[in-house]
Amino acid sequence: xxxxxxxSLTSPYVRKVRIVFLEKKVDVDLQLENVWAADTKIALSxxxxxxxxxxxxxxxxxxxxxxxxxxxxxxxxxxxxIPADSRDxxxxxxxxxxxxxxxxxxxxxxxxxxxxxxxxxxxxxVDRQMGKIQNSLxxxxxxxxxxxxxxxxxxxxxxxxxxxxxxxLILRFPDLKWQAQYSNLDRLYxxxxxxxxxxxxxxxxx
Ligand code: GSF
Numbered sequence: 001x002x003x004x005x006x007x008s009l010t011s012p013y014v015r016k017v018r019i020v021f022l023e024k025k026v027d028v029d030l031q032l033e034n035v036w037a038a039d040t041k042i043a044l045s046x047x048x049x050x051x052x053x054x055x056x057x058x059x060x061x062x063x064x065x066x067x068x069x070x071x072x073x074x075x076x077x078x079x080x081x082i083p084a085d086s087r088d089x090x091x092x093x094x095x096x097x098x099x100x101x102x103x104x105x106x107x108x109x110x111x112x113x114x115x116x117x118x119x120x121x122x123x124x125x126v127d128r129q130m131g132k133i134q135n136s137l138x139x140x141x142x143x144x145x146x147x148x149x150x151x152x153x154x155x156x157x158x159x160x161x162x163x164x165x166x167x168x169l170i171l172r173f174p175d176l177k178w179q180a181q182y183s184n185l186d187r188l189y190x191x192x193x194x195x196x197x198x199x200x201x202x203x204x205x206x
Contacts, residue, residue: 012168095158
């Protein structure tokens with residue numbers, strides 16, 4: 001039985017691990033699951049009720065996306081995405097945490113607006129989350145500077161995670177217009193968009 005990736009086409013975390021598998025040239029079957037549907041079976045695989053969730057050949061379930069990305073990177077020597085050196089590794093994984101943190105904050109802000117009745121919504125909460133996104137974009141732009149990649153001289157998981165977060169912001173928060181504010185992030189994003197792995201995992205229009 002080949003590995004099975006349970007996920008959705010719009011999740012930035014699912015996209016991140018799909019891109020990692022594509023870059024590594026490791027085959028995985030994508031099984032679409034709507035975790036928000038009343039009859040979702042996701043909890044049978046991941047009690048946290050979240051995707052992505054990777055089901056290994058022997059049935060073991062792996063989550064979350066950072067665990068899956070690391071596992072996938074170790075599966076083949078093709079395109080090493082997480083450096084071996086511990087300091088470089090930590091830096092790349094901090095970029096990943098920053099990128100994932102942007103979508104974590106964005107999801108919390110979105111759920112506040114879409115999930116709760118209007119009278120229960122807290123603008124202070126939404127502002128808090130949006131502030132995290134703004135601060136993180138600024139930090140990413142500052143560290144990236146004029147460099148070709150987020151860390152080192154080749155593409156790593158840092159760039160993949162960053163590209164997925166930036167793409168998800170365009171999908172869910174088009175008014176943010178981060179491209180106009182941070183031209184170097186846009187340059188990186190445009191470069192990533194040329195890759196077959198990014199093209200193949202482009203989210204459907206919301
Ligand atoms: C986040 C996964 C997540 O929030 C990871 O895999 O890196 N830290 C985890 N997934 C969302 C889908 S999405 O909005 O990207 C999810 O499954 N949410 C369902 C829920 O009940 O929170």
